[in-house]
Amino acid sequence: MSGPPPLPSAEPPSGVDPVVDAALPGLRGRSARGGALLLGAQAVLFIAALASTAVLARVLTVRDFGLFFMVAVLVSFVSSFRDFGFPMATVHAPHIEQRAVSALFWLNARLNAALLVAMVALAPLLAWFFRERQLVAMTVVLAASLTANGLTKIHLGLLRRELRFAAVTAITVTAALAGVAVAIVAALAGAGFWALVLQQVVQHVGETVGLWTACRWRPSGPARAPHGDEAYTALRRYGGDVTVARVLTHVAQNLDAVLVGRFVGTVALGLYQNAYRWATVLLEQLYTPLQAVVVATLSRVRDDTERYRSHFRAVVRAVMAVVVPALVLLFLEARAFVLVLLGPQWVEAIPLFRILLVGALAANVPFVLKWVYYSEGQTRRQRSWAFIATPVTVVAVAAGVAGGATGVAAGFAASQVALTYPAVRYCLARSGLRERDFWSVVWRPAVTSLLAAGAVVAAQRAGLVWDRQLYHLIAATLFFGAAYAGSWVMTPGGRTELAAMWRVVTALRDSGEELGDAPAQR
Numbered sequence: 001m002s003g004p005p006p007l008p009s010a011e012p013p014s015g016v017d018p019v020v021d022a023a024l025p026g027l028r029g030r031s032a033r034g035g036a037l038l039l040g041a042q043a044v045l046f047i048a049a050l051a052s053t054a055v056l057a058r059v060l061t062v063r064d065f066g067l068f069f070m071v072a073v074l075v076s077f078v079s080s081f082r083d084f085g086f087p088m089a090t091v092h093a094p095h096i097e098q099r100a101v102s103a104l105f106w107l108n109a110r111l112n113a114a115l116l117v118a119m120v121a122l123a124p125l126l127a128w129f130f131r132e133r134q135l136v137a138m139t140v141v142l143a144a145s146l147t148a149n150g151l152t153k154i155h156l157g158l159l160r161r162e163l164r165f166a167a168v169t170a171i172t173v174t175a176a177l178a179g180v181a182v183a184i185v186a187a188l189a190g191a192g193f194w195a196l197v198l199q200q201v202v203q204h205v206g207e208t209v210g211l212w213t214a215c216r217w218r219p220s221g222p223a224r225a226p227h228g229d230e231a232y233t234a235l236r237r238y239g240g241d242v243t244v245a246r247v248l249t250h251v252a253q254n255l256d257a258v259l260v261g262r263f264v265g266t267v268a269l270g271l272y273q274n275a276y277r278w279a280t281v282l283l284e285q286l287y288t289p290l291q292a293v294v295v296a297t298l299s300r301v302r303d304d305t306e307r308y309r310s311h312f313r314a315v316v317r318a319v320m321a322v323v324v325p326a327l328v329l330l331f332l333e334a335r336a337f338v339l340v341l342l343g344p345q346w347v348e349a350i351p352l353f354r355i356l357l358v359g360a361l362a363a364n365v366p367f368v369l370k371w372v373y374y375s376e377g378q379t380r381r382q383r384s385w386a387f388i389a390t391p392v393t394v395v396a397v398a399a400g401v402a403g404g405a406t407g408v409a410a411g412f413a414a415s416q417v418a419l420t421y422p423a424v425r426y427c428l429a430r431s432g433l434r435e436r437d438f439w440s441v442v443w444r445p446a447v448t449s450l451l452a453a454g455a456v457v458a459a460q461r462a463g464l465v466w467d468r469q470l471y472h473l474i475a476a477t478l479f480f481g482a483a484y485a486g487s488w489v490m491t492p493g494g495r496t497e498l499a500a501m502w503r504v505v506t507a508l509r510d511s512g513e514e515l516g517d518a519p520a521q522r
Contacts, residue, residue: 041169042285045176049281050341052180057274057342059187060195066261066270068196070130071138073257074122075146075200077250078115102220105154112150119143130261138197145204152208155215160292167214168292175206245379248386249366252393252415256408259401268405274342275349275409279330279356280363282323287367290319291374298375305432308375312433316368317441318501321488323364324445328453329480331357336473352409359413362420368438369427376431385426389419444497448487455483 057065123139159168183199191198257276261269294315301307330337334354338346373382393415400411428435456479464479466472488494 041173042289044173046281046285048177048180052184053278054341054343055184056187056195057346060192062267062270062345064193064196064270065274066266066268067132067134067193068138069257069269069273070132070261070266071126071135071142071197072273073254073261074119074126074139075142076254077247078119078143078146098220101154101158101217105219108153109151112147115150116143116147119146130266132266134193138193141197142200145201149204149208152211154219155211155217158217159211159215160296164214165293168211169289171207171210171214172289175203175210178206179203245373245382245386248383248390252390252397255394256397256412259397260405260408263401264405264408271346271349272352272405272409274346275338275352276356278337278341279327279353279360282326283360283363283367286319286323287370290315291367291371294371295374298371302375302377302432308432309434309437312372313437313441314500315371316438317497319368320364320442320445321497321501324361324442325449325452325480325484327357327361328449329456329477332453332456332480333473333476336469336476339469340473352405355406355409355413359409359416362413362416365420365423369423372427372431372433378427378430381427381430385423388426389423392419441497444488444491444494448484448491448494451487452480452483455487456480 120140120143123136123143126139127133127135156168159165179199179202182202183195186195186198257269257273260272264272298308298311301311331354334357335350338350338353342349370382373379393412396411396415396418397408398411400407400409403410424435424438428438456476459479460476464475466475488498
């Protein structure tokens, strides 16, 4: 009888795990190309999100979005531990074997089944808490699709381990675009908030089918790992630490939405969550997909301190050079952006959007620090930091409730800003990285973005203003971009930094290139 395609033994004859060994040839080039592929896919998804939002925000009501976001609060919380950190554990482990990973799969299946039962049981409580009966059916439907998607997480980890980012990207993009198409058709047909639910269901089902098809590995029979199995224990411990930290972080990041929905109302939640979504969209679009590439790469070089530091600086430098100026520009042009994207019925979201953008700027830091924790195996310290940071955010957000949605947004933003420096200090205290490895690639995007912002404000006061919001937004973006590039080049070492980022771009098409820093220019 033929069994599932087995994983290699942890101790093969050659002494090297074939799964790991298969990913090593051309590691630098494969990682770079994987990053380029994921970023290209995110660009496609970002454009699709803009287009679908422009349609859905005008067809559906603010209340429709508010109802959906009430369920999304629970779904987001469950999503924070539906994979239980197992994909990242699979990527990080130096060796893996069939028995341990199969045991991990069946543990994941049992835990996801428990999540399904818990979500269904919590559906009436959620409806009572928010005083909206429609939430029960929405929760049950989303729980079923979310649980099915949770059964793909070991397969996702194995694909990432082999650096098969093309397959993962194709599946993710196809499923997301299918969900967008279904949501738009459903909304135009009058489905209301169900259009947003269907979008998630289609995306979850598409990812499930795609990942099981792309990954040839299949688990052995449903048996528990033998007592004392070190490989299984190590994977489970790593995943457990990741999950605890992730759950605590999600509590901190979603409490604001819960409080707005419960104490301010459905419409206010619709405004708040769309403002939050677009304030943090760049972080999700860049950091989340890049995490798979960056952690896989850094994990392979973590024993070589200099290469590790060089790779880290190169990636963070390139990402910060894009994210920081984009968020500053959005803060300046919040009104034009919201009116062009969402339409006039969302004008009350503009002040919320601006406040949350401040929080998003500070939230850059935790995203980057995740890469360090995961790649160095310091998940226990990540969990400890989550126990420190979460109460700070919870207190700040709760204190803002008296000020309504605006007060909650201000509390969230203030907590993120206050935690920025301590988070860096704590993470790097026992890391192969030094604090200056981080700050040396962050200060320039921050300073040059502020200089470019000042140039835009001065130009607008001098008369660079368009009556139509779309034209105004385009003109401001072009002027800001030119001022940002000019400021960057004029700062000390600016040309050297550009050379370093150009090396990253070059490495995307040349597998022999290093992803590290450029040599200092004379």
